[in-house]
Amino acid sequence: MRFAQRMLLFAVIWLLAMTPAPGAEPHSGTKDTLEVSLLTCAPGSNVYELYGHTALRVRNTVSGEDMVFNYGIFDFRTPHFAWRFMMGRTDYILGAVPFSHFVLSYMKEGRSVEAQVLNLTPDECTRLSTSLAETFRKVCNEGWTYRYNFLYDNCTTRAIDEITRAVKGQVKWPSAERGKTFRGIINEHAAEASPWYRFGQDLILGAETDAPIGLRGQMFAPLYAARFADSASIITPDGQIRPLVKSKTMVAEFATHAEIRFPLSPMAACCLLLLLTIAVCTGEWHKGKIRHWFDNLLLLLMGSTGCIVALLFFLSEHPAVGSNALILLINPLPLVYLPWKIWRERHHRETYFTQIIAVLLCLFCASRLFIFQKFPAEIYVLALCLLVRVISETLFKKTSQLHYHK
Secondary structure, three states: OOHHHHHHHHHHHHHHHHOOOOOOOOOOOOHHHEEEEEEEEOOOOOHHHOOOEEEEEEEEOOOOOEEEEEEEEOOOOOOOHHHHHHOOOOEEEEEEEEHHHHHHHHHHOOOOEEEEEEOOOHHHHHHHHHHHHHHHHHHHHHOOOEEOEOOOEOHHHHHHHHHHHHOOOEEEOOOOOOOOEHHHHHHHHHHHHOHHHHHHHHHHOOHHHHOEOOHHHHOOOHHHHHHHHHHOEEEOOOOOEEEOEEEEEEEEOOOOOOOOOOOOOHHHHHHHHHHHHHHHHHHHHHHOOOOHHHHHHHHHHHHHHHHHHHHHHHHOOOOOHHHOHHHHOOOOHHHHHHHHHHHHHHOOOOOOHHHHHHHHHHHHHHHHHHOOOOOOHHHHHHHHHHHHHHHHHHHHHHHOOOOOOO
C-alpha cells in the first residue's frame, strides 16, 4: 500500500476512534483531553506557497494521538490541472496527516511552523474535531471538494470558519488594519520572494484588489489571520471573556526564505527598454529611416502579454482578474494588427501605427480618470516608451519625406 493510502487509512481510523457518531455523546475521557491548535506555516519559494499556509491540529493530550487537518490539498494528477488552475477552476479537499509528518514536510523545505493553542472548552474542542471528522468522511466516502477561491475561500478562511462555528458564544476579533487592500497584502508577500512575482501579479489583478478591505478580507492571508487570532477573544453566552489563544510556540523555526534573484528587476528591464527606444528614435533621425522592426517588436511584446491578461479577464474564475483596466492598453489586438502592418510595410503603404498606439494610450489615460486601479510603476515606463515612439515618428513624418522600408 502506498504511503498516501496508509496515511488516509490512519486518519480514518483515528477519526473513528476520536469522534462520536452524529447525535451521540462524546466518549468520557476523550473530550476533556482534546487540544486544538491553529498552525501557521511560513511562505515557501513556489508561487502557490508565497502566502504561507494554515491548518488545524487536533491532539489527544493523554493518548498522544496527534493529527493535522488542512483545507489546502489539491491533486496535480487532475485532468487538465494546469489549465484548470489558471482558470480558477481547481477543486480542493480537506486532508489529514499525522502532526509529525506535517511538520517534517515543512522542515525539509526550511519553512517555519507556529502553533497557537486555542483556548477552547472541552465541548468546543469536541465540536470542532467532529466537524472536521464529518467533512473528512465526506472526502473519503463521497469525494467531497470545494471550489478554491484565492481571496475569499481558501485554507485559512476555512480554518477560521471552523473555529468560529465551534465556539459557544462569539469570537470577538480585533479591528482590521487600516488602509489594507488585497493587492497591498499580495505585494507584501510576492515582493519578498521576487520582484518579478510581484510584477506578474500586478499585471493580472484588477481594480477589485485596490478597494479597502476589512478584517474578513485581510484574513485570507495566513500570517494576518494568525496575528488577528493573537488579539482575539471569546465572549461566552453569559458574558465572560477569555482570550482565543491560550499559548503559542514555534514547532519549527527557520530564517526567512531568501529572495529569488534575477539579473534584472522589472523596473530595470523597463528602463532599459526606454533607453533602447530613445536610442532607436535618435538613430532614425540620424539615418533618415524608420526602424519598423522595433515597432513590430513592441507590438509582439504587448500582444503576447495581452493574451494572458485577456485570457484571465474573459475566461478565468479567479477573483479580481475580471476588473483589470490594464486590458485597455495590454491586450491581444497588437498581435492581430501586426501581420496586417507587416503586409502594408512590404507594399509601402501607410500602417497607421502611430494612430493605433495613440488610441491605446488615450484609453489607458482615460482609465486613470474613471477607474480606480493601482498600476505597477513599470507600466508607466512602458507607456512612456510607446509615447516616445508616437511623438518621434509623427514629427519625423511631418519634417521629412520618407519612404517606408522594412
